[in-house]
Amino acid sequence: MNETRAVKWIGQSVERLEDPPLVTGRGRFAGDINFPNQLHMRIVRSNHAHGRILSIDTDAARKLPGVVAVWTSADIPEVPPIDFREGPIEKLAPYRQPVLATGMVRYVGDPVAAVFAEDAYVAEDAADLVTMEIQELPPLLSAKDAPAEFSPGRHTEADILRQGYGDIDAAFQKAHTIVELQLSVGRHSGVPLETRGAIGRYDAARDMLQLHGAAKVPHRNQELIARMLKRKLTSVNVFESHVGGGFGIRGELYPEDILVCVAAMRLGRPVKWIEDRREHLIAANHSRNQHHKVRAAVAADGEILAIDDLIFHDQGAYVRTHATRVAMMTCGVLPGPYRVPLAYRAVCHFRLTNKTPAATYRAPGRFETSFVRERLVDAIAHKLKLDPIEVRKRNAVTVAEMPFKRPLEALGEEIHFDSGDYHKLLDRMLKEVEWEKLNADLARRRANGEMVGVGFAMFVEKAGLGPKDGVNILVDSTGAIEVVTGGASLGQGFETVMAQVAAEMLGVDYQRVSVIHGQTDRISHGIGAHASRATVMTASATRVAALNLREKALAAAAELLQAPVSALDIVNGEVVRTDRAGGPSISLGQVAAAHGKLEAEGWHHAEHQVYPYGNHLAVVKVDPGTGGVTVERYVIAYDIGRAINPTLVKGQIAGGCAQGLGGALLEEFTYNDNGDPLSVTFADYLLPTVREVPDIEIILTEDAPSPLNPLGIKGAGESGINGVGAAIASAIDNAIGIPGAVTQLPVTPQRLKAIIDAKR
Amino acid sequence: MGERAAEGLVTGFVMTEKLAFTLNVNGRDFPVRVEPRRTLADTIREECKLTGTHLGCEHGVCGACTIIIDGEAVRSCLMFAVQAAGKRIRTVEGLANGNELHPLQRAFIAHHGLQCGFCTPGFLMLAVNTLEQQPDIGDEELLDVLASNLCRCTGYGNIVKAVKAARDEMRAGK
Known part of the structure; x- marks a missing residue:
């Protein structure tokens, strides 16, 4: 009756462990978390883009029954500005965001006061009663404009x-x-469907501060909160519950997170804050928003000899937790898959403006630079009358050159492409889409008067930022497995993937594995989930931990079964003899019970990030009357190294692609001349619906497993969005028959109609 | 909670007298006492303690708060609770029959129609109502219906596949 072969879980598209509570309404998102006796916080935000605070009147708000406290910055002088995640940076310190605006307001949405009340509706009523007198100053709204004064003796160009x-x-x-080209990427962001939320809770008896509603980097935030509030690390814990999408923006430490913590301690009651959508669109991190003046030195055959890029990065009003990370990444990754043998220079003016502060959004620095680089390649091909695909092939690093080192850096590491066969994947994609036929069909349709075209982009992703991650695994006496990680789940299927790896290594059903993440009281370290590192780092550590546990379990079982370890295997949670059928067996639970404790730890160390790669292809149709773009077809070819769960990988890619289509065609945070944000509802900030997103075709390959981890894993999270701006721009050029027409994202109907009309 | 606070409001621009009425959710009566201005979504979540109905925008665009009232899919963020008194309300918590999932819930799992799961209750209720009202709905019309809700994770393809699969299964089961 014992099965004799262990089941392979890695590579299987098994159903997710996460789903049952989520489809039955039993999820627990931040808004669903409540503690007895809790207060509700409401933030009063600046309605002015730039000005000096002359006075703030909170009297009327304080008098409203049900209001417990109203704070301005004067009430929390001991709380420092929000710190940088990677530690102090002296040069940038003056540009950090105070938890409540101090002296100045710098963007519409800047938190000025916090109201604490018995009821969320009353807190909102009270917030309306807070008034402020602001001496308005002219707003600075573009990073291309000359820098202005930030504070006496300091201007808005925080760094170059x-x-x-x-x-x-x-x-x-x-x-x-x-x-030479001038290109702009608009201001847009992750905009998860769940807004942010934070619940602070203080247990005075144990002097324990808790923050619920955490995400992305729980351990880093634990550390940051402890540092800012001058508490011991062990007296701060953060807890992740269900998270309604992250995409880079959620889980950074924001003013509201600190406020609920301070208030919970000072007011002696749990404090809950749930952001509304308008707030989210003006207060949570924006992203992208860069202007590039780029030029390439090219040989007659289309070889790119050198690239010189001058970048203006619009950081918004403050420098948040990431410091200059997106701008620095932009400088490092622009060359992408191309060799660029002679020289490269990127100079990025990192400038503050009076807009919402900016930081990372899925594929930070890569969505932008893929757009710039691929526009450049299309322009080179056009100018030299070469086939754009041929120009790409000529410049792409070949498999013979792998591993390929480039004296540039990404996230503080020198860029080393670990493996890859870019030409093979390109050929595979062209074959699958029947490139010649596709172009002939489109040419025929164009000849019949349709504005249709195809666009193409190549890119290299990066994933699996180290340096290390560790995981604990234990088996209880019922045979249930618990994998304790310091990872984070933002909806990507983290639990299922970790469970699959643990299950295969251990020899159990993946459904017997529960995966802990985002609980700083369960494990003292953790990397969270960002930079597409969860599967590479945490799954690799899970593998080691599971193998260590397996070894311990087999040793213990060998004693109990009086058999050599070499004759034992674990199959579906049972330790069985492999040398004779029907012999005695013992379950992992029984081994754990007999042994007292069955537990193991495992670590994975990574010297370098891994570099997955891919191609995007878009077919679009343009309506010349409206400038509207319909995406008829979208194909993504991607080499993942190794897919733990192909369905989940494809889910990541398709979802990223939809977001990319938003950033390429629809989504933009716009401002009027006074610095008033104009995209403050979902009627102004347009997310793609099912009508704007075709069924994404995905060619997933495993040609180049990473040599840097035993499973060969690369990351999946950001590949779907990376090349969308680039491919869509190229397809629109092709459709309207104007090479290089698209120089700015998003290509809104208004902008495209203006381009088409100008040609007529 | 909040009753004392709310009754004390004297600002004049809000109705602060609480009203007592009954909400019937998933076949169960919930006597509630809330201000007239309290939205149906907030009341279902906070008074009935059914937090499966999510709030994504509170201005009627995203559809995460979609529930079914008397056979119609509605945005519960755009209704006051008092407007639903005496009506038959269905939320995601009422879809499964005990441990037996609704075909649409099963299809969402089987087709990876959710990632973070925040929009899922709204999509489920929208789709359930559509398939109940129009069991023979065609693919194109289905897209029009599904275009009324937003998802930020999946890119929609798997949601569409899940709903079509459930439609076909429910139709075959008739």
Whole structure:
């Protein structure tokens, strides 16, 4: 009756462990968390983009029955501005965001006061009664404009970032042709369906501060909160519950997180804050928003000899937890899959403006630079009358050159492409889409008067940021397995993937495995979930921990069964003899019970990030009357190294692609000349619906497993969005028959109609 | 909770007298006492303690709060609780029959129609109502219906597959 072969879980598209509570309404998102006697917080935000605070009147609000307290910055002088995640950075420290605006307001949405009340509706009533006198100052609304004063003696250009190699001037002198473009990527962001939420709770008896509603980087936030509030690390715990999408923006430490913590301690009651959608659109991190003046030195055959990029990065009003990370990443990853042998220079002006502060959004620095780089390649091909695909092939790093080192950095590491066969994947995609036929069909349709076209983009992703992660695994006496990680789940299927890896290594059903994440009281370390690192790092550590546990279980069972370890295997949770059928067996639960404790730890160390890669292809149809774009077809080819759960990988890719289509065609945070945000509802900030997103076709390959981890895993989270802006721009050019027409994202109907009309 | 506070409001621009009425949710009566201004979504979540109905925008665009009232899919963030008194309300918590999931819930799991799961209750209620009212709905019309809710994780493809699969299963089961 014992099965004799262990089941392979890795590579199987099993159903998710996460789903049953989520489809039955039993999830617990931040808004669903309640504690007895809790207060509700409401933030009073600046309605002015830039100004000096002359006075704030909270009297009427305080008098409203049900209001317990109203705070301005004067009430919390001991609370420092929000710190950088990676530690103090002296140069940028003056640009950090105070928890409540101090002296100045710098964007519409800047938190000025916090109201605490018995009821969320009353808190909102009271917030309306807070008035402020602001001496308005002219707002600075573009990073392209000259920097202005931020504070006496300090201007709004907080930093200038540089990366590069080689002699730029010499390279450009050697060029057969120089191609120069000016390109802009609009301001948009992750905009998860669940707004942010935070619940602070203080247990005075144990001097324990808790923050519920955490996400993304629970352990880093635990550390940051402890540092900011001058508490011991062990007297702060953060707890992740269900998370309604992250995409980079959720889970950073924001003013509201600190406020609920301070209030819970000072007011002696739990404090709950749930963001509303308008707040989310003006207060949570924005992203992208860059302007590039880029030029390439090109040889006659289309080889890109050198790239020189001058970047203006619109950081918004403050420098938040990421510091200059997105801008620095932008400088490092722009060359993408192309060799660029002679020289490269990126200079990024990191400038503050009077808009919502910016930070990471899915594929930070890559969505932007793929757009810039691929626009450049299309322009080179057009200028030299070469086939754009051929230009890409000529420039792409070949499999023979792997691993490929480039003297540029991403997230503080030198870029080393670990493995990849870019040409093979490109050929595979062209074959699958029947490239020649596709182009012939589109040409025929164009000849019949339709504005249809195809666009293409190549990219390299990066994933699996180290340096290390560790996981604990234990088996209880019922045979249930618990994998305790310091990871985080933002909806991507983290639990299922970790369970699959643990189950295969251990020899149990994946449904017997529960996976803990985002609970700082369960494990003292953890990397969370960002930079597409969860599967690479945490799954690799899970593998080691499960193998260690397996070894312990087999050793213990060998004693109990009086058999050599070499004759034992674990099959479906039972330790069985492999040398004779029908022999004695013992369940893992029984082993654990007999042994007292069955537990193991495992670590994975990574010297370098891994570099998955792919191609995007879009077919679009343009309505010349309205400038509207219909995406008829979208194909993504991606080499994942190894997929633990192919269905979940494809889910990540399709979801990212839909977000990319939003950023390429619809989504934009716009402002009027006074700095008033104009995208404050879902009627102004347009997320794609099912009508705007075609069924994404995904070609998932495993040609280049990473040599940097035993499972060969690369990351999946950001590949779907990376090349969308680039491919859509190229497809629109092709459709309207104007090479290089698209220079700005998103390509809204108004912008595209203006381009089409200008040609007529 | 909040009763004392709310009754004390004297600002004049809000109705602060609480009203007592009964909400019938998933076949069960919930006597509630709330201000007229309290939304149906907030009341279902906070008074009836059914938190499966989610609030994504509170202005009627995203559809995460979609529930079924007397055979119609509605945005519960755009209704006051008092407007639903005496009506038959259905939320995601009422879909499964004990431990037996509704075909649509099963289809969402089987087709990976959810990631973070925040929009899922709204999509489920929208789709359930549609399939009950129009069991023979065609693919194109189905897309029009599903375009009324937002999802930020899946890219929609798997949601569409799940709903079509449930439609076909429910139709075959008739």
